[in-house]
Amino acid sequence: MLRLALKMLFGDHAKYLMLISGITFATLLMTQGAALFCGIMSWTFSPLRNMRAHVWVTDPKVEQVNDSKPLRDTDILRVRSVDGVAWAAALYQGYNQARLVDGTFKFVTLVGLDSTTLAGAPVNLAEGRLDDLRLPNTVIIDEFGVQRFSEGRGRPVGVGDSFEINDREARIVGVCRTARSFTGGPFVFTTYDRIASYVPGQRKLLSFVLVQPAAGIAPADLARRIERETGLRAYTRTEFMWSTIWWYVRNTGIPINVGLIVLIGLVVGVAVSGQTFYSFVLENSRNLAALKAMGASTGILCLMLIVQSLAVGFIGFGIGLGLVCVIGYTVLQLGKVPFLLLWQVPVASLAAVIFISILAAVLGIWRITRLEPAIVFR
């Protein structure tokens, strides 16, 4: 009977396509919206992905990694004095303007790495050598920086090209691959010692202290110890990531806007599927009543409806997810739109689709339970 139920559904091409379209569109909206949200959130903590450290020490008022309140230079010594710290390195992070050869200005995220250790340096170099950062007036930019600085030029910028930051030369000695920044500017890496010349107006330059725990010390334990002994705020990488995410969730309209997209997807799915499926049941009322008259129980008819509804749900979900993957692959190639499809997103979308399918089936089941088999004799 269940096989026949599917044939009944698939044979009604118009209803079947309408149901599939509704579920596909709902899946597309919900999954794409959620992936967009995850992508945006992943851009918010891109400094954590680019400058890797187990523990980040910062001002107690700092809640997210794109914010910084300068620390005193002596704070790094206090951190180093905490038991369990293998090493601690200074890090500057700030937003500045780069002046290009043609006179245009580009907004950049300037990062100053510890001059001795280069702790926090990007790990994926596409061109150049990391050690060349120790040469005078040198910087490493990311691939997005190459793209931005190359606009309007006849050729892409690369190793050997120069630009200026606050009238000081910045010579490119390397190109690296980084995670995109939420703030929109490319990353420009230089040494901490050189930062004072690039941002001369600032008295305190220490944004973060990057800390490596000693062998056998858990990063979370070390972070709590640093907080107790120094009074500063210490985050493990994971803690800082979630703190950053929650800060953007609480303080921006991103969750509401994306949430609306997801909600619209859900509502569209429920409305289209529910209405179409109910219409399908109505149009087949006499056939279903005939089945009841011939001895099909209400239970088997309800099961038929559930199978039909779940079948279109799974098919529509599959098509919708496929479209999301195609869109995601395309936008990731372009590199301009945040997109991150975590495994939890399709799982959540599937749960929503099953909810939509069951709800659509419930409407039909309600109709079937009230169906009198005697109507076939009228």
Place this chain on the structure above:
Amino acid sequence: MQQPPLPSPLAAVRVAGVDKAFGDGSSRTPVLRRAALDANRGEMLLLVGPSGCGKTTLLSIIAGTLHADGGEVEVLGQRIDRLRAAQVTRFRARNLGFIFQQFNLIPTLSITENVSVPLLIQGLRPAKAERRAREMLGRVGLGDKVHLRPAKLSGGQQQRVAIARALVHDPPLVICDEPTSSLDSENGRQVMDILRSIACDPSRCVIIVTHDNRTYRYADRMAEMEDGAIRRVLASPAEIAAAHALPDGLGIANMTVHR
């Protein structure tokens, strides 16, 4: 000329003092008023009467698709008025075959799949159900069309599919609601010939509700309804022919029964 066999003395259907009304309060409308009817195995019983006399309601009560307000309804020895809804449903699945006025074939299924439905309802495996369905379609003359959908068939052919569906699970009681009303004379005759041959099985009873006087000559007995009650039962083909002025030479006594 072959004589039809005498009906089995075992009653297939016994309805006594059945009442049924629809609506509530001031809008309550009695449809059946102490209706009483018997139908025997091995016979074809026609139920006739003007529109609104309660024929379809009585048929629905016999079929178990409607519950009577009062009285006794015994089908194949079972008091279905005392059974719970689920029990009536199971009883119907095993013991009743239905032929509807509008055929009620599922348009997106092949005729083989349509005919196999009663067997699937009883839990038979699909392959076996379809095999038996194809056999039954062959017996009603549609063996070469088993893969077609109902829309590809004429009205008469669709009704033959419905007959096959009604018989595929070998039910002892076949209930027909206006089986020829949607058909032309030739197709109606073919359908009634098949139903008549079914009725000749001494283990089976066929009850037909009809307005179509072309079917009268096929009946063993005829019950006439009016205002919710059985007014008269014509107990033989001769009485039917006399009462309804059928031309000489018609009536089942003069029919050649095809087995």
